[in-house]
Amino acid sequence: MTSYEPVVPIQQQNIVADVKQKHERRNRKALGDIGNLAAAPVVEIGKPQTQISRPITSLMILIRTFRAQLLANGQAAADKNIKKPLAEENNGNLVSKQKKEVVGNHEETPKRRTRKPSKTLTSVLTARSKAACGITTKPKDPVVNIDESDINNELAEVEYVEDIYTFYKLSETEGGLRDYMNLQPDLNAKMRAILVDWLIEVHRKFELMPESIYLTINIVDRYLSQKPVPRRELQLVGISAMLIACKYEEIWPPEVNDLMVISDNAYTRDQILAMEKAILGELGWYLTVPTPYVFLVRYTKASIPSDDEMGNMVFFLTELGLIHYSVIITNNPSKLAASAVYAARCTLNKTPAWTETLKHHTGYSEDQLRECAKVLVSFHACASETKLKAVYRKYVNPEKGAVALFPAARSLVAEVGGGSS
Incomplete structure (x- = not known):
């Protein structure tokens, strides 16, 4: 008896085959062994090896292309990071970082650290020699803000005081006195000293x-420098x-009659x-x-600590200098x-004798x-021994702290005396 098999149309057979193939693809593991890998031949010593040529599939081409693209993108990003380091703010400070990544292996190179400059043998030996000799680099004294206490005082003109004294310095340079005694045929430096000593006495009495x-x-010096005056x-x-x-x-200047009386008419x-x-x-x-005086007020204030004793000593030494023509002409x-401030600090044994604050302001x-x-x-x-004692009498008074009675600064006593006139 003949057995008949069911006859399946060709179109239906193709549909069944596609379904089986799709079913096999779903059950296949990713990147697993699908049976298309050939076993590596055993290498025998002494026999020439035969090269095996494997067919290049489309999957391999896709993987190689993708890997090459990743490597190119990673290299471009690394070059960009090297040229333009990222600036990050860390605790208020901007820190520059250079970031370089290898995308293929997902590795990050360690941060570049700046090496501290190593000390040379010469610098080490020099530092040890200075320390052994007692030579050390002392930090400079800080410049003190002498106007801080007057910031709320409108009369102190704190906002403009530096500009004012800059203008004073410029003005004294432009209008400085020149040696005029040669232009005065009837006068000499001693006559001028007698006149100034008398004016200081009149000033004190008034x-x-x-x-x-x-x-x-x-005014006297400027007029004498421009006009010859008879004795x-x-x-x-x-x-x-x-x-x-x-x-x-x-505010209340003396009257002309008072000046006539004081000069014995x-x-x-x-x-x-x-x-x-x-x-x-x-x-x-031009007055x-x-x-x-304007410089004395400022410089005495910069002499910290500044007190009445210091102020009286400064003015005492300055007025002694005003009497002498040589001091006025050679020093602006x-x-x-x-x-005068420096001499007063030495006289009163202030240490240090000259500070960074004084150097800054003067x-x-x-x-x-x-x-x-x-x-x-x-x-x-020699103030107590000279004939011109108006300044000495003024500052020997207890109201002026009796600074004229203080011993002179031994460290600054001039080799050649010039106190007597």
């Missing part, structure tokens, strides 16, 4: 402001200069007023000038004031002031 005596002496009119120039200065500085009222007019015309009414007002170093300070100290040493 109880005038400190600014007045400094401006008076400045008989020298005192008249002094009286008229004081009248001008008091009108400029004082040596000059009339008309003579004093005529000389006043002549002086103002010769000076071009706003930087005298030593700011240098004279700074030298603009002078200790070496620049030493010679002038020595001269001032020599005047101090």
